[in-house]
Amino acid sequence: MALARMLSLSGHEVTVWSALPKVLEELRKTRRQKNLPNMEIPEEIEFNESIEEMCEDKDILLFAVPSVFVRSTAHQASSYVVDGQIIVDVAKGIEPDTLMTMSEVISSEIPQAKVVALSGPTHAEEVAKDLPTTIVAAYEDITVAEQVQSIFTNPVMRVYTNTDVKGVELCGALKNIIALASGISVGLGYGDNTKAALITRGLAEIERLGVKIGCLPETFRGLAGMGDLIVTATSKHSRNNRCGYFIGQGYDPQEAIKTVGMVVEGINAIPAAMTLAEKYDVEMPIMTTVDAVINHGADPREAVKELMGRDSKTELSKPILDLNYESAVMKNATLRTKGDQSMKRVITYGTFDLLHYGHINLLRRAKALGDYLIVAISSDEFNWNEKHKKCYFTYEQRKALVEAVRYVDLVIPEESWNQKRSDMHEYHIDTFVMGNDWKGKFDFLKEEGVEVVYLPRTPEISSSQIKHDLYDAASVEQSQTSHEDINTDPR
Numbered sequence: 124m125a126l127a128r129m130l131s132l133s134g135h136e137v138t139v140w141s142a143l144p145k146v147l148e149e150l151r152k153t154r155r156q157k158n159l160p161n162m163e164i165p166e167e168i169e170f171n172e173s174i175e176e177m178c179e180d181k182d183i184l185l186f187a188v189p190s191v192f193v194r195s196t197a198h199q200a201s202s203y204v205v206d207g208q209i210i211v212d213v214a215k216g217i218e219p220d221t222l223m224t225m226s227e228v229i230s231s232e233i234p235q236a237k238v239v240a241l242s243g244p245t246h247a248e249e250v251a252k253d254l255p256t257t258i259v260a261a262y263e264d265i266t267v268a269e270q271v272q273s274i275f276t277n278p279v280m281r282v283y284t285n286t287d288v289k290g291v292e293l294c295g296a297l298k299n300i301i302a303l304a305s306g307i308s309v310g311l312g313y314g315d316n317t318k319a320a321l322i323t324r325g326l327a328e329i330e331r332l333g334v335k336i337g338c339l340p341e342t343f344r345g346l347a348g349m350g351d352l353i354v355t356a357t358s359k360h361s362r363n364n365r366c367g368y369f370i371g372q373g374y375d376p377q378e379a380i381k382t383v384g385m386v387v388e389g390i391n392a393i394p395a396a397m398t399l400a401e402k403y404d405v406e407m408p409i410m411t412t413v414d415a416v417i418n419h420g421a422d423p424r425e426a427v428k429e430l431m432g433r434d435s436k437t438e439l440s441k442p443i444l445d446l447n448y449e450s451a452v453m454k455n456a457t458l459r460t461k462g463d464q465s466m467k468r469v470i471t472y473g474t475f476d477l478l479h480y481g482h483i484n485l486l487r488r489a490k491a492l493g494d495y496l497i498v499a500i501s502s503d504e505f506n507w508n509e510k511h512k513k514c515y516f517t518y519e520q521r522k523a524l525v526e527a528v529r530y531v532d533l534v535i536p537e538e539s540w541n542q543k544r545s546d547m548h549e550y551h552i553d554t555f556v557m558g559n560d561w562k563g564k565f566d567f568l569k570e571e572g573v574e575v576v577y578l579p580r581t582p583e584i585s586s587s588q589i590k591h592d593l594y595d596a597a598s599v600e601q602s603q604t605s606h607e608d609i610n611t612d613p614r
């Protein structure tokens with residue numbers, strides 16, 4: 124209702140549906156939501172019992188139901204949702220038996236929709252008061268996330284985009300468990316030091332699991348991760364925090380939930396968190412302790428003592444040797460460069476479709492010419508409009524592949540033939556490198572003060588060669604199987 128009010132006040136037409144007709148009746152009559160008594164529901168907001176009508180002609184469908192009702196709600200709506208409909212999910216949680224995040228649950232019921240996760244430090248009580256708030260819209264196609272970004276952006280809401288839906292949703296679900304732990308520590312009479320410890324090490328647990336699942340590390344340092352964890356683990360508005368507090372005070376978990384009187388998503392998320400920790404073999408001591416207290420009757424005070432008594436650990440995620448080696452290389456790089464520059468920067472440009480060893484040979488030799496290699500990858504539009512190349516992989520996919528190459532330090536988009544001159548200055552480039560099929564074509568870049576190097580191409584291999592060979596192989600295979608059919612078919 125807080126988001127409905129915000130969207131309505133920023134000029135959108137908003138209709139609210141609920142599975143409980145009497146709730147709609149009360150909202151219509153009182154124009155108040157019982158958990159947000161001081162928030163007035165704008166007159167322009169309509170209410171509708173028909174989920175079919177709700178799904179007709181909408182720019183977005185916003186799912187804001189408790190995580191345990193997301194599947195049934197999505198199932199009810201599925202047959203009315205049009206192809207390509209953007210659905211925005213703000214429910215946070217993981218389905219215990221399927222381990223699906225909420226957007227995955229909705230997508231499994233409504234495969235024709237594009238489900239965007241919207242998550243971040245956004246307490247409804249503060250959104251209702253128009254207090255400045257930020258949030259992340261996540262979808263693998265950044266342009267769809269940008270559409271949601273524009274709909275939710277207004278003077279009191281700043282929306283950031285992310286493509287790492289899994290990471291954003293994992294944060295949203297698991298941070299509630301850390302908030303329970305934080306509440307328990309306050310209930311036990313512990314102070315801010317303990318709270319800070321639980322937030323910091325709790326986020327480390329979530330990031331460890333997320334990276335194992337393939338999420339982006341920066342997601343956990345972002346608004347859906349760090350941001351939401353801070354606000355949930357420290358705020359009086361947080362139901363998970365309040366529920367934890369009562370448990371720390373000695374309440375039985377079920378009593379504590381009743382006392383809070385609202386959905387405590389952290390408790391719903393514990394079983395899935397434990398299953399994920401086991402499945403991905405990730406140590407999650409804080410969440411395991413919360414599980415012991417909530418679901419296995421462990422005494423909170425004893426549990427904290429156990430946490431504090433664990434064997435000593437390092438904060439570093441990489442083995443010390445790797446880190447020492449990397450810092451030595453960086454230091455060495457500083458020593459090796461000319462003038463005041465911190466390191467020698469090399470750049471190269473290309474499509475890099477169907478990444479093959481010819482590309483890798485080029486990237487390896489380019490990196491050897493300096494300390495930091497930037498690769499400008501041709502965008503889909505640039506490839507199509509300027510290079511008349513139809514790529515097999517999209518820009519995002521080609522970017523992910525090239526970023527995985529250990530010689531590459533940064534990937535940027537190449538959107539026009541003319542960006543090279545300015546790139547040389549923007550990225551403080553020392554050396555520009557291309558395969559020698561481009562020999563002479565970029566000598567003008569010397570005027571920008573950079574070294575221009577053309578490296579011999581790797582003969583015999585190219586993306587077009589790969590496509591050609593595959594096509595030939597497929598057609599040979601095709602003719603063989605049809606030939607075999609004639610021989611083996613009894614008729």
Ligand code: C2G
Binds near residue numbers: 475476537559585
């Ligand atoms: N390359 C190579 N050996 C191959 C194939 C490619 O050395 N067998 C090099 C190319 O010379 C180029 C880089 O790998 O330097 C990327 O190749 P493409 O993806 O084909 O790049 P191209 O289409 O040439 O685009 O503004 C410059 C353009 O974006 C370059």
